[in-house]
Amino acid sequence: MNLNLCNICTKKIYQFYELKSFPINIYKQDKKNIKNKTLKLFFCKYCNHISISRIKFENKIYKFYKKKLFFSKNYKPSEISGKKKILEISKEKPLSIYGLKVDHFTIFNKNYLNISKKYNKIIVSDCISNIYNIKEFFNKISDCLEEKGEIEIFHHYGPGIIKNLNIDRIYFEHINNFSYKSLNILANQHEFIIKSFKLLEKKNFFKAILIKKKILNLKKNIKIPNKNFDLISKKHLLKFKKKINLIKLKIKKEFQKKINKNNMFNIYGYGASIGSVAIIKFLNLEKYINKLIDNFSELKFINLDKKIIKIEKKFHKNYNNLVIFNLAPRYKFLIKKKVFNNSDKKISYFELLPSYNSIKKMPKAFNK
Numbered sequence: 001m002n003l004n005l006c007n008i009c010t011k012k013i014y015q016f017y018e019l020k021s022f023p024i025n026i027y028k029q030d031k032k033n034i035k036n037k038t039l040k041l042f043f044c045k046y047c048n049h050i051s052i053s054r055i056k057f058e059n060k061i062y063k064f065y066k067k068k069l070f071f072s073k074n075y076k077p078s079e080i081s082g083k084k085k086i087l088e089i090s091k092e093k094p095l096s097i098y099g100l101k102v103d104h105f106t107i108f109n110k111n112y113l114n115i116s117k118k119y120n121k122i123i124v125s126d127c128i129s130n131i132y133n134i135k136e137f138f139n140k141i142s143d144c145l146e147e148k149g150e151i152e153i154f155h156h157y158g159p160g161i162i163k164n165l166n167i168d169r170i171y172f173e174h175i176n177n178f179s180y181k182s183l184n185i186l187a188n189q190h191e192f193i194i195k196s197f198k199l200l201e202k203k204n205f206f207k208a209i210l211i212k213k214k215i216l217n218l219k220k221n222i223k224i225p226n227k228n229f230d231l232i233s234k235k236h237l238l239k240f241k242k243k244i245n246l247i248k249l250k251i252k253k254e255f256q257k258k259i260n261k262n263n264m265f266n267i268y269g270y271g272a273s274i275g276s277v278a279i280i281k282f283l284n285l286e287k288y289i290n291k292l293i294d295n296f297s298e299l300k301f302i303n304l305d306k307k308i309i310k311i312e313k314k315f316h317k318n319y320n321n322l323v324i325f326n327l328a329p330r331y332k333f334l335i336k337k338k339v340f341n342n343s344d345k346k347i348s349y350f351e352l353l354p355s356y357n358s359i360k361k362m363p364k365a366f367n368k
């Protein structure tokens with residue numbers, strides 16, 4: 001496979017960003033063996049697909065994958081009646097669907113190639129961006145789908161990376177970031193058609209339903225959306241870089257003086273997932289952050305090549321001059337509440353994405 005060609009439409013792709021020494025996975029807690037590699041971001045002008053450089057052994061990414069399951073509040077599989085034969089394919093744990101029997105396969109070690117039955121409904125949940133051999137995957141699920149069945153796909157919406165600055169979605173796991181157009185091309189290559197396509201959570205996620213082309217005449221109501229929403233132009237790419245530089249600059253302005261004074265500030269990052277690592281890397285936060293906080297992480301530290309940052313379940317509310325960076329933009333509201341709850345010390349709290357925002361308040365005043 002030529003690395004400079006689009007994985008979906010085979011047209012030429014362009015590199016538009018790179019991050020030096022990005023961890024391949026953060027789930028292996030052995031300091032010596034954690035590997036870093038340059039992460040490159042590519043864009044396909046033809047189908048708006050955003051791809052990420054591949055690593056040689058994809059299973060390295062998942063071997064130590066331990067993340068607990070979090071699901072979008074806005075995502076529920078649609079229209080499942082009790083009689084359907086349902087299959088779910090995900091990274092690891094299945095999504096529980098009340099009262100329904102659901103078969104489950106994962107993408108690890110191409111576990112999905114072992115599917116042997118046929119299904120009316122196949123849910124590809126939270127993993128379409130992660131699949132290395134996407135065409136082989138589609139061939140397989142196409143074979144396993146009943147004639148009149150449907151495939152439901154839920155994941156990050158690729159153009160959101162550029163337009164909404166979803167840089168916390170950029171890491172070695174997400175090699176294929178689908179636009180409507182690239183998904184449509186992939187669907188067509190496998191005799192499918194997109195029956196419905198919805199953008200969720202401020203256009204950061206999509207839910208698509210695919211059916212076989214053959215049964216198209218049975219479904220007359222397919223509306224082909226106005227595709228302008230999907231376009232990414234050079235202007236968008238320039239804006240993406242400009243916004244990142246601007247946030248970096250603001251952080252530098254705020255903190256350069258402070259860290260020179262040594263230990264006067266306790267600087268925490270709130271969130272310790274691979275997505276938080278992406279934010280740290282993109283915004284050059286390594287030198288500022290002393291510790292990470294994560295209420296759910298099973299990890300003890302994150303190794304960022306030049307620096308190892310410890311993870312705690314809670315931050316020390318009694319510290320003076322507490323500074324907190326939000327490294328999980330999706331949980332903005334929740335984190336803000338936790339940060340300002342029950343502490344009577346001065347706190348400076350920074351939201352970085354999609355735009356820079358700082359709140360410096362006495363917490364009691366905030367709660368009123």
Ligand SMILES: [Zn+2]
Nearest residue numbers: 006009044047
């Ligand atoms: Zn393409």
